[in-house]
Amino acid sequence: MSSDKIYDLIGVGVGPFNLSMAALLDDHSEVDALFFEQRSSFDWHPGMLIEGTKMQVPFIADLVTMANPKSHYSFLNYINEHGRMYPFYFLQRLDIPRREYNDYCQWVAAQLSSCQFGTKVESVRYIEDNETYFEVLVVDTDTGERNGFKSKHILLGTGSVPVMPASFNQLPKEDVFHTAQFKENIHRCRKAESITVIGSGQSAAETFRELLNEQREHNFRLDWITRSPGFASMEESKLSLEHFSPDYVNYFYQLPQSKKDEVFATQGLYYKGISTHTVTDIYDLLYEYSVGGENPNVGLQVLTEVNGITKKPGSKGYEIACTHHQEGSSFTHETEVVIAATGYKPYVPDFVKSLEGIIEWDEKGRYKVEADYRIRKIKMADNEIYVHSGISHSHGVGSTNLGLAVHRNKVIINHLLKRDVYPIPDQNVFQSFKPKK
Ligand SMILES: Cc1cc2nc3c(=O)[nH]c(=O)nc-3n(C[C@H](O)[C@H](O)[C@H](O)COP(=O)(O)OP(=O)(O)OC[C@H]3O[C@@H](n4cnc5c(N)ncnc54)[C@H](O)[C@@H]3O)c2cc1C
Known part of the structure; x- marks a missing residue:
């Protein structure tokens, strides 16, 4: 019709x-x-x-x-x-x-x-x-x-749509999935002996925190791997937040495209890091679990590039090929479930x-x-x-x-x-991004 x-x-x-x-x-x-x-x-x-x-x-x-x-x-x-x-x-x-x-x-x-x-x-x-x-x-x-x-x-x-490394997509979706499918796979996680979260943005942290909360009840081993140098916090100070204003958009817009690409590549922590409260929750739980000399059944691994995942022969788990990218050494990490917190693309x-x-x-x-x-x-x-x-x-x-x-x-x-239904003020924040005239 x-x-x-x-x-x-x-x-x-x-x-x-x-x-x-x-x-x-x-x-x-x-x-x-x-x-x-x-x-x-x-x-x-x-x-x-x-x-x-x-x-x-x-x-x-x-x-x-x-x-x-x-x-x-x-x-x-x-x-x-x-x-x-x-x-x-x-x-x-x-x-x-x-x-x-x-x-x-x-x-x-x-x-x-x-x-x-x-x-x-x-x-x-x-x-x-x-x-x-x-x-x-x-x-x-x-x-x-x-x-x-x-x-x-x-x-x-x-x-936007979730992004997964191509090699992950070939594996069974109930074992290897993106954080975008986390809630529908939570029952699978509860039955696993070991779970590994890959990535260190907000979605990775929220997934890790949720699993850490559940770990004692379900007894799985929990690992968190990132290629980043650390589990860095998002830049959330009030003056930094002014980058999310019309003023900054206007400033950024008039830069030459090559400069925009260069600047944008340096701004990851404004949107890619982890909220401080989420890091705090995770740290507090780890501390709680370690009281009395107990060893939380958890691994947090930074500086580690994941190169690929293969099914481990004769087992229900997977082998993740990793490289420590400062030391250059390679190692294999075994896990039953892999959760890729590998972001989204437009x-x-x-x-x-x-x-x-x-x-x-x-x-x-x-x-x-x-x-x-x-x-x-x-x-x-x-x-x-x-x-x-x-x-x-x-x-x-x-x-x-x-x-x-x-x-x-x-x-x-x-x-x-074709009229100013909504006035758009020029100045909305305290700082100036443009040079003084
Ligand atoms: C887990 C998560 C949490 C986030 N939290 C925050 C936050 O707290 N604060 C913040 O500022 N930002 C946050 N973001 C970022 C951002 O705000 C969200 O991505 C937001 O959803 C963007 O809105 P959108 O309308 O562009 O796209 P989406 O919410 O992705 O919606 C796009 C829609 O288009 C539909 N669609 C696509 N193609 C077609 C088609 N051909 N025909 C019909 N429909 C179609 C899709 O089905 C989808 O529903 C978050 C992002 C994620 C992934």
Whole structure:
């Protein structure tokens, strides 16, 4: 089925970034928008919704507050409508549980008819007829039925996908899996004699902490291996957090691309390290387990590159080939379950490549992005592809941070409506990133 109606905006993917757009557009009935999400309902990184994990941004970075604190879709209104005002007040925390953030987003998504779930965008084609528009082919993930939709503009909010070394992917998924599948595999972990977590970011630490909590009950050996020189903490001081501001985005954006690539490569600790409270929890548990001279059945191994994993012949376990990259020595580590905390990469669907006739790419195969989050086009046309995803190379370290999503949506809505619906102040933080004039 295809309709002749031309929407103003079609969003691909409903993670927090596009859900924020859908919630903000609810106040702008002049924009006719639809958002398609392949999942059957909103679910935010479900494999890592571990009890006790907290958001790494204050709840003020909800879906709407930074654009419109009076919005019906604010986190505080969610709390109010769920009769939780006093418990939340006495909780006295800005960093809400991750499970509650997901529940809040589900509450918002359920109220927005513009968000359609169980619908995967298969292709997007640019049509130049009497009118110009994008033709979006959507498949119903339940029935397989395909429908075509037309839209003046597109907004990509396809997020990221887990990354695993290719050699890990060949092994049984119940034994060797990514942290993104941690919760669905927790029962497997409980039955294992030994478990090894590889990597040293926040997901690795949260997985290790959860397993450490359970270790005494289930009696497995627990190892943690990283190639990094240490289990480094994320840089979370208040002045460092100012790198996740519109001011820093503006500063970073105007740097030459070669400088951006150089700077971004040095900023890992702003987003890749471990939250101090998680390291503290882990250390405190290790200390507790070692009381009375007991030896916690745990190994923490730094400076160690994992080169590959093979099934150990005649056993239910695996051999991990490791190299200590300062000493240069090699060794083998045996384990029954491997959890790869090897990160995520931006997900740019293949159909974006099929739009190559209108998109400008850089020499590294990345689309070029305007300051206001429109993909740069080769030819002049009124139709825009706005992007939330895959913009770290152009807009920097804050691109995947929830604290900048609403700002980005404000900029996009201003462009879409061709007026300053949302004023964007120049100065938002105390420090200057640009040289003094
Ligand atoms: C475990 C974890 C915890 C995090 N915690 C924080 C935090 O506390 N604070 C913070 O600032 N950042 C955090 N982040 C980083 C970031 O905020 C999240 O990655 C966030 O989910 C990004 O939102 P998104 O909307 O871009 O993408 P996603 O949440 O990845 O959503 C993208 C959606 O697009 C859908 N999709 C993709 N392709 C299609 C298609 N063709 N058709 C239809 N649907 C499609 C996917 O199914 C998916 O649901 C975290 C990341 C992870 C992995």
